[in-house]
Amino acid sequence: MNGYLTTSVFLISAVFLTACGGGGGGSSSSDSGRSSAVANNSETSQETQTGNPETVVIAGCEVDQYQADMLNKVNAARASARSCGSEQFSAAEPLAYNCPIEGAATHHSNDMAEHNFFSHTGSDGLRVGARVTATGYEWSVVGENIAAGYDDVDTVVQAWLDSPGHCRNIMDSRFSQFAVDRVDANGADYENYWTQVFATPR
Secondary structure (H helix, E strand, O other): OOOOOEEEEEOOOOOEEEEEOOOOOOOOOOOOOOOOEEEEEEEEOOOOOOOOOOEEEEOOEEEEHHHHHHHHHHHHHHOOOEEEOOEEEOOOOOOEEOHHHHHHHHHHHHHHHHHOOOOOOOOOOOOHHHHHHHOOOOEEEEEEEEEEOOOOHHHHHHHHHHOHHHHHHHHOOOOOEEEEEEEEOOOOOOOEEEEEEEEEEO
8 A cells, every 4th residue: 555654843943854755844645546645743842433442441541442552563663673764763662652642633633534634734724732732731742643544553553664754753762652543534535544643741
């Protein structure tokens, strides 16, 4: 399955870094119709549904099984050193699932599905930092990977790991917490929209 990748990073100095595996900025277009897309974004502060109804509890959060599976996959990736493109990463500590930041992931996946777009910038013009702030979570660094049209956790995580920018977010040792949401769409360009959010509290 073909995929789209973008990545952006916001640092304390308000520097914006982007890398993309198909287009520029925070989004890219598909090679063929309703295939799939992925993109990522990170910021540093200056101060779904999958059809599987099974739920589990992680760190006091009730999540769907696919969310638990993705946390396990991401942590398995972080457990070993790896190259993300030309950049080498050491193994990183595992991430903890975080309920509040899941709200930011849910908001953005719903927004993309309902308004039929694929970008880190929401229909309201806001980006991941603002979405996480709106949950009440006080962050020092946040990141976001997005994807669309992937059928399951295995394929979307592999697509992110195969993209240097998304791989960097997954391997970034600055992050300590994580959440994800997938929203199925009707009448949009893609059948589903995924958002991963990474964060570390202030």
